[in-house]
Amino acid sequence: MLRVENLTVKFPSRFGDFTAVQDLSMTIKPGEIHGLVGESGAGKSTVGAAIIGLLQSPGYISDGTMMLGDTDLRGLDQQEAHRLRGKRISMIFQDPQTSLNPLMRIEDQLVETILAHEDISAAAAKSRAIDLLEEMGIKDAASRMQSYPHQFSGGMRQRVVIALALCTNPELIIADEPTTALDVAVQSQVLDLIRRLAEVRKVGFMLITHDIGVIARIADTVTVMRHGKGIESGPTAQVLGNPVHTYTKQLMAAVPPLDRKIDRFMVPEKDDIVTPSMNSGAQAEAWLLSGTKSDPIGLSLSDIDVTFPGVRTSIFRKPDPFVALSEISFDVRPGSVMGIVGESGSGKSTLAKTLTGLVKPANGTMTLGSADLPGGKTRARKHPSRQLMQMVFQDPFSSLNSRHKIGDILAEPLWLYGLVKDQKERQELCADMLGLVGMPPEAINKFPHQFSGGQRQRIAVARALLARPKILICDEPTSALDVSIQAQLLNLLKDLQKAFGLTVIFISHNLSVVRQMSDDVVVLRNGRIQEKGPSEQVYEDPKADYTKRLLELTPTMPSQWMS
Amino acid sequence: ESFNWASKTDPQTMDPHAVNSTPVLSFLNNIYEGLVRRAPDMSIEPSLATSWEPLEGENGWRFNLREGVTFQDGAAFTSEDVMFSYERASSEAADTRSWFSPVTDVRIVDDYTIEFLTNSPNPLFPSSIANFMILDSDWAKSNDAVLPAKDSENFATLNVNGTGPFTVASRDPGVKTVLVPHAEWWDTPTHNITEATFTPIGNSATGLAALLSGDIDFIEPIPLQDVEQVESRDGFRVIEGEETRVIMFGFGHEHDTLLYSNDVTDTNPFTDPRVRLAAAHAIDIASIDRVLFRGKIEAASQLVPANISGYSEANQDRPAYDPERAKELLAEAGYPDGFSFGLKCTNDRYINDEALCRAAASMFAAVGLDAQLSTGPVRDYWEQLRADDFDMYLLGWSPGTFDIEHPVRFLLHTQDDEAKLGSWNFGNYSNARVDELLPLILKELDPAARQDMIDELVKITQDEVAYIPLYTQPLIWAVKDNIDVTQRADNFFMLRWVTVN
Amino acid sequence: MVFFLTKRLIQSVFVMLAVAFLAFSLFRYVGDPVSQMTGVETSVEDRERLREDLGLNDPFVYQFVRFTGDLLKGDFGYSYRTRQPVAEMIASRIPATLELGLVALMISLLVGIPAGVYTALRPRGFATQTILMLTLVGVSIPTFVIGIMLIFFFGVQLGWLPTFGRGGTVSVGGWETSFLTIDGWRSLILPALTLGVYQLTLTMRLVRAEMMDVMQSDYIRFATARGVPMGRMYFRHALSNTMVPVITIIGLQFGGVIAFSIVTESVFQWPGMGLLFLESIRFVDIPVMGVYLVVIAFFFVLVNLIVDLLYVLIDPRLRISDVS
Amino acid sequence: MLDFIKRHEGLWLFTHSPSVMIAAIVALAILIGAVFAPWIAPVDPYDLSSFSLMDGLLPPVWEEFGTSKFPLGTDDQGRDMISSILYGARLSLIIGVCAMAIASILGVGLGLAAGYIGGRFDAVVMRIADIQLALPAILTALLIDGIARGILPPELRQDMRVVVLTLAIALSLWVNFARTARASTFVQMNKEYVQAAMMQGQHPLRIMFVHILPNILGPLLVIMTVDLASAILLEATLSFLGIGLPADSPSLGTLIRIGMQFLLSGEWWILWIPTLFLIALVVSINVLGDFLRDVFNPRLR
Numbered sequence A: 001m002l003r004v005e006n007l008t009v010k011f012p013s014r015f016g017d018f019t020a021v022q023d024l025s026m027t028i029k030p031g032e033i034h035g036l037v038g039e040s041g042a043g044k045s046t047v048g049a050a051i052i053g054l055l056q057s058p059g060y061i062s063d064g065t066m067m068l069g070d071t072d073l074r075g076l077d078q079q080e081a082h083r084l085r086g087k088r089i090s091m092i093f094q095d096p097q098t099s100l101n102p103l104m105r106i107e108d109q110l111v112e113t114i115l116a117h118e119d120i121s122a123a124a125a126k127s128r129a130i131d132l133l134e135e136m137g138i139k140d141a142a143s144r145m146q147s148y149p150h151q152f153s154g155g156m157r158q159r160v161v162i163a164l165a166l167c168t169n170p171e172l173i174i175a176d177e178p179t180t181a182l183d184v185a186v187q188s189q190v191l192d193l194i195r196r197l198a199e200v201r202k203v204g205f206m207l208i209t210h211d212i213g214v215i216a217r218i219a220d221t222v223t224v225m226r227h228g229k230g231i232e233s234g235p236t237a238q239v240l241g242n243p244v245h246t247y248t249k250q251l252m253a254a255v256p257p258l259d260r261k262i263d264r265f266m267v268p269e270k271d272d273i274v275t276p277s278m279n280s281g282a283q284a285e286a287w288l289l290s291g292t293k294s295d296p297i298g299l300s301l302s303d304i305d306v307t308f309p310g311v312r313t314s315i316f317r318k319p320d321p322f323v324a325l326s327e328i329s330f331d332v333r334p335g336s337v338m339g340i341v342g343e344s345g346s347g348k349s350t351l352a353k354t355l356t357g358l359v360k361p362a363n364g365t366m367t368l369g370s371a372d373l374p375g376g377k378t379r380a381r382k383h384p385s386r387q388l389m390q391m392v393f394q395d396p397f398s399s400l401n402s403r404h405k406i407g408d409i410l411a412e413p414l415w416l417y418g419l420v421k422d423q424k425e426r427q428e429l430c431a432d433m434l435g436l437v438g439m440p441p442e443a444i445n446k447f448p449h450q451f452s453g454g455q456r457q458r459i460a461v462a463r464a465l466l467a468r469p470k471i472l473i474c475d476e477p478t479s480a481l482d483v484s485i486q487a488q489l490l491n492l493l494k495d496l497q498k499a500f501g502l503t504v505i506f507i508s509h510n511l512s513v514v515r516q517m518s519d520d521v522v523v524l525r526n527g528r529i530q531e532k533g534p535s536e537q538v539y540e541d542p543k544a545d546y547t548k549r550l551l552e553l554t555p556t557m558p559s560q561w562m563s
Numbered sequence B: 001e002s003f004n005w006a007s008k009t010d011p012q013t014m015d016p017h018a019v020n021s022t023p024v025l026s027f028l029n030n031i032y033e034g035l036v037r038r039a040p041d042m043s044i045e046p047s048l049a050t051s052w053e054p055l056e057g058e059n060g061w062r063f064n065l066r067e068g069v070t071f072q073d074g075a076a077f078t079s080e081d082v083m084f085s086y087e088r089a090s091s092e093a094a095d096t097r098s099w100f101s102p103v104t105d106v107r108i109v110d111d112y113t114i115e116f117l118t119n120s121p122n123p124l125f126p127s128s129i130a131n132f133m134i135l136d137s138d139w140a141k142s143n144d145a146v147l148p149a150k151d152s153e154n155f156a157t158l159n160v161n162g163t164g165p166f167t168v169a170s171r172d173p174g175v176k177t178v179l180v181p182h183a184e185w186w187d188t189p190t191h192n193i194t195e196a197t198f199t200p201i202g203n204s205a206t207g208l209a210a211l212l213s214g215d216i217d218f219i220e221p222i223p224l225q226d227v228e229q230v231e232s233r234d235g236f237r238v239i240e241g242e243e244t245r246v247i248m249f250g251f252g253h254e255h256d257t258l259l260y261s262n263d264v265t266d267t268n269p270f271t272d273p274r275v276r277l278a279a280a281h282a283i284d285i286a287s288i289d290r291v292l293f294r295g296k297i298e299a300a301s302q303l304v305p306a307n308i309s310g311y312s313e314a315n316q317d318r319p320a321y322d323p324e325r326a327k328e329l330l331a332e333a334g335y336p337d338g339f340s341f342g343l344k345c346t347n348d349r350y351i352n353d354e355a356l357c358r359a360a361a362s363m364f365a366a367v368g369l370d371a372q373l374s375t376g377p378v379r380d381y382w383e384q385l386r387a388d389d390f391d392m393y394l395l396g397w398s399p400g401t402f403d404i405e406h407p408v409r410f411l412l413h414t415q416d417d418e419a420k421l422g423s424w425n426f427g428n429y430s431n432a433r434v435d436e437l438l439p440l441i442l443k444e445l446d447p448a449a450r451q452d453m454i455d456e457l458v459k460i461t462q463d464e465v466a467y468i469p470l471y472t473q474p475l476i477w478a479v480k481d482n483i484d485v486t487q488r489a490d491n492f493f494m495l496r497w498v499t500v501n
Numbered sequence C: 001m002v003f004f005l006t007k008r009l010i011q012s013v014f015v016m017l018a019v020a021f022l023a024f025s026l027f028r029y030v031g032d033p034v035s036q037m038t039g040v041e042t043s044v045e046d047r048e049r050l051r052e053d054l055g056l057n058d059p060f061v062y063q064f065v066r067f068t069g070d071l072l073k074g075d076f077g078y079s080y081r082t083r084q085p086v087a088e089m090i091a092s093r094i095p096a097t098l099e100l101g102l103v104a105l106m107i108s109l110l111v112g113i114p115a116g117v118y119t120a121l122r123p124r125g126f127a128t129q130t131i132l133m134l135t136l137v138g139v140s141i142p143t144f145v146i147g148i149m150l151i152f153f154f155g156v157q158l159g160w161l162p163t164f165g166r167g168g169t170v171s172v173g174g175w176e177t178s179f180l181t182i183d184g185w186r187s188l189i190l191p192a193l194t195l196g197v198y199q200l201t202l203t204m205r206l207v208r209a210e211m212m213d214v215m216q217s218d219y220i221r222f223a224t225a226r227g228v229p230m231g232r233m234y235f236r237h238a239l240s241n242t243m244v245p246v247i248t249i250i251g252l253q254f255g256g257v258i259a260f261s262i263v264t265e266s267v268f269q270w271p272g273m274g275l276l277f278l279e280s281i282r283f284v285d286i287p288v289m290g291v292y293l294v295v296i297a298f299f300f301v302l303v304n305l306i307v308d309l310l311y312v313l314i315d316p317r318l319r320i321s322d323v324s
Numbered sequence D: 001m002l003d004f005i006k007r008h009e010g011l012w013l014f015t016h017s018p019s020v021m022i023a024a025i026v027a028l029a030i031l032i033g034a035v036f037a038p039w040i041a042p043v044d045p046y047d048l049s050s051f052s053l054m055d056g057l058l059p060p061v062w063e064e065f066g067t068s069k070f071p072l073g074t075d076d077q078g079r080d081m082i083s084s085i086l087y088g089a090r091l092s093l094i095i096g097v098c099a100m101a102i103a104s105i106l107g108v109g110l111g112l113a114a115g116y117i118g119g120r121f122d123a124v125v126m127r128i129a130d131i132q133l134a135l136p137a138i139l140t141a142l143l144i145d146g147i148a149r150g151i152l153p154p155e156l157r158q159d160m161r162v163v164v165l166t167l168a169i170a171l172s173l174w175v176n177f178a179r180t181a182r183a184s185t186f187v188q189m190n191k192e193y194v195q196a197a198m199m200q201g202q203h204p205l206r207i208m209f210v211h212i213l214p215n216i217l218g219p220l221l222v223i224m225t226v227d228l229a230s231a232i233l234l235e236a237t238l239s240f241l242g243i244g245l246p247a248d249s250p251s252l253g254t255l256i257r258i259g260m261q262f263l264l265s266g267e268w269w270i271l272w273i274p275t276l277f278l279i280a281l282v283v284s285i286n287v288l289g290d291f292l293r294d295v296f297n298p299r300l301r
């Protein structure tokens, strides 16, 4: 049905043409789910956009053929292409929060789409829309349809988006990361829905994702992309279970398994990232070790509650506070890694902020080592914990001040805590520390935007280490990174933790990652602890229902595919 | 015929006794009338009084009133109304009070005769009350307007009831006022207006545009530089005349030091008549006339123009433009390099006032007098002058009584609050002989003897350079060709002299 | 939602009070009313007496309390210049200014929004570049120059339109409107254009920027991907989403409209509040100036309350009451 | 060089848009003319003895009666137009730049602090901004003028007019800066680098000015240019309404105000030359502002 041959897409720029997709070929048959995997920037989205004719300017298709049935997609003019969109090809985007027009009712958006392509009455379109929503699993569709998008939850919104893509019975749906923004539970439902639609309606899907687990779970066939080129293509089991190409093999090796703990990740050889070389950071290492005056320290929380003021809706009534964390108690053993897992909104970041003093707990006490740790603003700016506890943030793009040089960013803790007084010494130490985290020392004269996400995350780690911390809090440090880079960073963190005896609190929503990293684990949900314990015990023999369900629904690869 | 005219400001009130200012009095002269009125040549002619004569054996005047005059609401006019209007106009609430400062008493003789007693012989009294407007006593009483409104409005602020040729049909203050003829007017109308609409237009460019586009028939004043433009267009005419207003510079005669000087701070050079004369010699009236006023002004030698009674023919020379002489005089006075001082001017009061002062400053600079010019709106100008906050200042004076005694009384006599003399003599020019002459001039009935005294007085003030009289301000009216109007030197615009052809 | 509005209402009252205080306290320093109220020949004692009668010699605080008290009682005092009640004077000028502002705003919206949409959709077209350049010149010419040029071109040279004033007005229930006569409309064109040009440019540029932003958003891409007709997409999807920032700015620009209406009214002798205000400045008519400030602040606050209401109308996310 | 330009987005865009380059050249030329006016202007309009009424109303050199002594003619006072304009641009720019500088320092300071501190402080600052917004610039100018009158000794008043006018314009412009700075600060507050700095226990002032400020400069720069243009226009408007500068201080506004008197009288150059000059200045500043906007918001291109 869809046949793409030798597709080449270029983005002209003042530096010359940039080839985003090169010589890509693939076919998708009716009812087939074709997965497109590859790391960020591989060109996956560009392929999807090229097929549906929505390439961002100044991109253009320089070569290749794209046939949908008998229609030559490249031969269409603007209007024909627009008429075809929605009618024969539809698209689903990543974020259901932003894919729907917030100012229009669901009904209007559905009906307008149906009427745009079909010559039927508005009433007929409406009843079609109701049927469709019900098919998507939305109960009471007729009345729910009157709502605005903000009145739906994320999962339901993605169902509506799928309904919108489906409402004119297209032959092909391009789904660009349709579940990335969703919880595992919701993700699983949406994936089931896609599977069912492919089977029942015989719609062809092109499923773009970087999550190999998702591909493994529902794709019939798969294409692996890298640098705009198709590396390997074929039935899923064959490509992923028995990869031929080295890149595919490396990619598979970098995926953290859920069902066991491995010691180190196999790291794919990538040309653009320097592998961490522990020998170049000798001076920094020595400096860090010399600062270890005492043994690792632990951290404990007891009965921590955190509330946020609710939204005020009346002058007369005080709003109910929003409880973000409730009755949180756990101990982090000195020198161990405590993993914290939970879905989005479960309070993981709030917990990190409470520890670092950005948020004040309503109740409960925290102790650092043996000393009391005051919360929120009551913690003085000069409190020793400010230095002892450092954090690595989730988003490498915003955690470094883009207007400051790397050198200045790194030197800040040294200067702030008075660790190194001499300016030149500071710069030298910073440069060496970059070596320790596997970065070239010249980086200190560059600005953050000159680095990739993985490199910035290393810089963030270096910044944290330069404060000579005892405790390192990592709030989803890899969630913005590709699997291969994630693997490198996780290896780095493991090495550093061992080398310097750090106590680490590792936060992630990714169960597999947490399993690889942590000694103990806490499972959070809606601000409450569902389960805590040594991590192998929790993963092998979960006690709480919630943990069980999470483990079940997380898409994984059959273990025999992993070497 | 309907007629539309415009001027810069709207009369603030319709009450003839509330505000003593040209826009108000000029406008209300179309509606209210006094015992006497002025003819186009400014001479006094009978109005509500048919004749008047000095009282015998007493100081004062008897007025014989016109019979058969009716107010615009139909009420008859009698001496009662004059009496009432006198009381009203001389009350504390009235702004016209000072007109009656010589009056000691008023007596009703009969319905059509009334006598005004004055504290001394007062030959000028009848002409000094040409703007004393009479309103109907019953109307005022029944409408609660017995006194002029001072800090609030009353019925007379917006409504009128005069004996004059026109009455107000509608009024929207600041926007427009419509007048219609008073059918029962005692005099024979010479105009052919059926409805006259007045609009204040503050921006002169807009006003000119309104005239040129035909939206209005008459506007006053128009900027001098636009006279040519208006005249060159078909269908428009400019009527030029000389106002009675003389523009002059005044000095801080009694100041001990200069306020705004960068160099001379311990003394006031302007107390030296030579310095004042030097300043007078520095002014090039001819260039000012040519460039700033496009040849439309008349140089002035004294505080009144030639057409005003009492004008001193004997002293009609003014100091010539002579920068060299000016420098000599300054050197003689001990300022060979000149000095700096502050010059205060308005920028919205007189025609081209700001440009004049800037030009004068540049002329002063040429002889070494470095004028620190400060111009501002008239809104707080008088206050500054009253507070003696100047070294030299600009002033324009129009003699309210059309006699030279008026500026002498206000500008030349030593300041005397009791006697209400010299009240606008901001620099307090003071000369004993001048002070002595003023009462004599006021009393003297023999014209020749009076003129002699005036000549003496003018000579003194010229010799001492009490002020530097510059020129008589021009009157520039612009009308459509098909309109006949009569221009009067006091810049009053009389609808009864308008004909639309 | 009710709370949101109540909160804004309370804030508005606060703004009003502050403005009243400013209006009063600062205008106390501008010039001297007594010298304006009296003529040339008034004596010093008379001036002093008047000063006393007006309460200008009372202590500052006392004068302010009296001022606000009077305001609250609806007694806005009397003009020093015309001796009329200020409330009446201002009230009689409000229609002129509001109608002028309204038409100017309409011009700015009716031309500015489509122009903004057009230039956003064809960012590289020749017409777009021309419009952008022209509007740039438009905002760079002082309003008063534009006004005078329009008068001389359309009023004097071509003689098509009146040069000043409001022309024929009809009173509808005490509201003097120009909207009901041809003459009134003819008189409105030039001043409204003068006042509107600047606002038009701002509106256009704002709509353009927002539109270009929105056109990049996911829901527009999604709407394109499912083939929603172009016209519907531009106007129903994109434009409505630009409206929230646009009306915010329009609400804020109200201050600008009022400020520049002072200039426009003075150029066109438009009998509105701005002209009255300028006149009262010239005559140091403190009561009128003070009340003008308060009235302007009131309109500003009102317009912004309306803007708040419009948010709620436009954006369902703000209708908190029906969120489950 | 070429490589350097290519790498710097802004520069590259700059060299590829002729209108922006022209605007920059015009603005720069005016700026140089204004800064060096005392050295390049033939006549000093502040030195009253350097010109004479007798030279008044001379037309530009290409018109009949024009003389090469006054290439662009003279005004009604005999002042050389070129000199008046150069000095006028100087004064207008001084006022504009100072007003903009005061407004930006005040506005950015308050906006940044409001965004950073939030809560009650933020509410108070924003309410003050509301009050300011409710008072049009002209009113603000009058208020400031009034205060100055009340507190300054008379001999200073004249000299202080420029200061008063600058303050008035600055006060009516600061809200823009405050609002933008506040909104941008809010955005930055959610960025993790700010949280990192807070967590490290850095001083709030350092976080505000060293960390956040450089990151919000982009939109502020745009406002600065746009506001510079409006400050210059505002000065002209206030001068037109007679509440700006006195006529003997030649700013572009007062020159135009004086020129208005000659709109119809045939001496067109007195009005039009300064007007065209003002328009050229403001247009080029606005073009540059637009350009900056594009550079800082690439999505809008």
Ligand SMILES: Nc1ncnc2c1ncn2[C@@H]1O[C@H](COP(=O)(O)OP(=O)(O)OP(=O)(O)O)[C@@H](O)[C@H]1O
Pocket (backbone or CB within 6 Å): A011, A018, A020, A038, A039, A040, A041, A042, A043, A044, A045, A046, A047, A056, A057, A058, A059, A210
């Ligand atoms: N509008 C554009 N202009 C210039 N280059 C672009 C544009 N869009 C994409 N590219 C480039 O094309 C390449 C492929 O991008 P694409 O978005 O297809 O990657 P992707 O595989 O979808 O990555 P991700 O997983 O991050 O979404 C990238 O290097 C990107 O920089």
Ligand SMILES: Nc1ncnc2c1ncn2[C@@H]1O[C@H](COP(=O)(O)OP(=O)(O)OP(=O)(O)O)[C@@H](O)[C@H]1O
Pocket (backbone or CB within 6 Å): A308, A309, A322, A324, A342, A343, A344, A345, A346, A347, A348, A349, A350, A351, A509
């Ligand atoms: N400042 C705040 N004010 C009000 N509510 C807040 C605030 N910060 C967080 N919350 C709420 O607290 C809950 C927990 O948020 P938190 O950011 O800790 O979640 P998370 O587990 O880190 O989620 P994610 O995986 O998306 O980062 C969420 O419902 C969030 O909306």
Ligand SMILES: [Mg+2]
Pocket (backbone or CB within 6 Å): A044, A045, A046, A176
């Ligand atoms: Mg993508």
Ligand SMILES: [Mg+2]
Pocket (backbone or CB within 6 Å): A348, A349, A350
């Ligand atoms: Mg989080």
